Amino acid sequence: MKLLEERIQKDGVVKAGGVLKVDSFLNHQMDVDLFDAMAEEWKRLFANRPINKILTIEASGIGIACIAARHFHVPVVFAKKAKSINIDGEVYATQIHSFTHGREYEVIVSRKYIGPEDHVLILDDFLANGCALEGLMSLVKDAGAVVEGVGIAIEKGFQRGGDRIRATGVQVESLAIVDSMDEKTGLIRFRTKEAGEQ
Amino acid sequence: MKLLEERIQKDGVVKAGGVLKVDSFLNHQMDVDLFDAMAEEWKRLFANRPINKILTIEASGIGIACIAARHFHVPVVFAKKAKSINIDGEVYATQIHSFTHGREYEVIVSRKYIGPEDHVLILDDFLANGCALEGLMSLVKDAGAVVEGVGIAIEKGFQRGGDRIRATGVQVESLAIVDSMDEKTGLIRFRTKEAGEQ
Numbered sequence: 001m002k003l004l005e006e007r008i009q010k011d012g013v014v015k016a017g018g019v020l021k022v023d024s025f026l027n028h029q030m031d032v033d034l035f036d037a038m039a040e041e042w043k044r045l046f047a048n049r050p051i052n053k054i055l056t057i058e059a060s061g062i063g064i065a066c067i068a069a070r071h072f073h074v075p076v077v078f079a080k081k082a083k084s085i086n087i088d089g090e091v092y093a094t095q096i097h098s099f100t101h102g103r104e105y106e107v108i109v110s111r112k113y114i115g116p117e118d119h120v121l122i123l124d125d126f127l128a129n130g131c132a133l134e135g136l137m138s139l140v141k142d143a144g145a146v147v148e149g150v151g152i153a154i155e156k157g158f159q160r161g162g163d164r165i166r167a168t169g170v171q172v173e174s175l176a177i178v179d180s181m182d183e184k185t186g187l188i189r190f191r192t193k194e195a196g197e198q
Numbered sequence: 199m200k201l202l203e204e205r206i207q208k209d210g211v212v213k214a215g216g217v218l219k220v221d222s223f224l225n226h227q228m229d230v231d232l233f234d235a236m237a238e239e240w241k242r243l244f245a246n247r248p249i250n251k252i253l254t255i256e257a258s259g260i261g262i263a264c265i266a267a268r269h270f271h272v273p274v275v276f277a278k279k280a281k282s283i284n285i286d287g288e289v290y291a292t293q294i295h296s297f298t299h300g301r302e303y304e305v306i307v308s309r310k311y312i313g314p315e316d317h318v319l320i321l322d323d324f325l326a327n328g329c330a331l332e333g334l335m336s337l338v339k340d341a342g343a344v345v346e347g348v349g350i351a352i353e354k355g356f357q358r359g360g361d362r363i364r365a366t367g368v369q370v371e372s373l374a375i376v377d378s379m380d381e382k383t384g385l386i387r388f389r390t391k392e393a394g395e396q
Contacts, residue, residue, distance in 0.1 A: 029311040030274045032267040058257035063274065066261040069230040070268075076228040076261065113227040 001041050001175040005190050007034060008154065012188060014181045018128075018156065020188070026153060027060035027125050032067060038175055039068040042123070042151040045173045049148040051121045053077060053114065055136055057107060060125040064153060068123055077114060079107045079136060092142045096135040099128070107132075109139050116144035127152040127174060130161025137170070154178065157191050199239050199373040203388050205232060206352065210386060212379045216326075216354065218386070224351060225258035225323050230265060236373055237266040240321070240349040243371045247346040249319045251275060251312065253334055255305060258323040262351060266321055275311045277334060279303050290340045294333040297326070305330075307337050314342035325350040325372060328359020335368070347371065355389050 013021040025031040056065035057079040091108040155174035177191035211219040223229040254263035255277040289306040353372035375389035
């Protein structure tokens with residue numbers, strides 16, 4: 001998606017260790033007009049899917065998911081990162097390893113809000129090694145629901161999580177795929193689509 | 199706001215200890231059409247304020263704030279609950295006591311995304327004892343910015359945080375104020391507005 005790639009090139013900051021900081025518009029300060037354009041693109045890409053629920057994970061996915069929900073006209077559920085005393089009853093739970101924070105954390109979704117009748121679009125801001133996404137997919141599977149697709153804002157193509165998940169047959173639509181980035185020059189190279197792809 | 203009060207009465211669950219569970223539509227599963235109606239109401243209530251930024255706190259505030267931002271046409275910043283290695287440079291920080299989780303936590307906002315030029319609308323899902331809100335207000339003050347107002351979905355009127363903050367002169371607009379609730383009958387009593395108020 002040209003608009004997002006241009007914004008990443010303009011406002012993203014490449015840091016040591018493969019870190020791409022986009023907190024000026026994506027995951028600390030949030031440009032909701034940009035989210036709206038992203039949502040339209042996901043709506044186009046998943047137009048043929050019978051999506052009736054959007055699943056994301058706190059915190060950075062929530063804004064994107066809520067704006068997208070206005071285009072899909074479905075509820076959003078966000079997976080919570082720690083057991084809260086305000087979640088009662090049974091939950092689906094899974095462990096996710098965070099490379100960013102260097103630890104394991106538990107992610108939960110109440111059984112009340114996802115079930116066998118659900119056709120789920122998973123949305124998140126980043127896809128790198130794929131651990132968070134695989135955790136969300138495992139929650140959907142545990143619930144007996146169907147993963148209709150995965151929408152990602154920025155995929156780090158050089159970390160292979162996206163390729164591994166696509167290989168299982170899941171439709172993963174990343175609006176910008178970073179294939180390489182150089183912390184010295186700040187240059188970010190995006191994956192170009194094959195002829196015939198949109 | 200009638201629509202929200204009716205939804206709380208219909209789908210909210212009163213639990214022991216003054217807990218009101220609204221996770222079917224507000225803070226786990228999210229009804230984004232309802233959020234849109236809430237956003238319209240805040241836009242009306244704060245129409246005369248020169249708001250150029252919305253501040254909220256992760257996680258439950260983010261969805262509400264992003265939908266509201268589409269009405270106010272301003273960026274959203276969400277305060278983060280723990281120091282992340284992805285936040286560099288300097289931050290404004292404050293300590294908040296969570297009665298829900300029974301602990302203190304640190305809340306931060308990057309200095310890059312809030313400053314003396316900002317006129318801030320603070321939005322959040324709940325207002326009870328007011329600790330989280332006072333933390334956010336202290337971040338805005340530290341940044342030299344102006345709190346133009348506070349928009350809350352559900353205020354627990356019997357916990358006095360809202361009244362204490364209103365007494366300081368801040369415009370606090372809670373779309374539903376619960377004055378009492380009964381865990382045995384499930385009855386929720388809302389504060390009625392005075393004649394002349396909208």
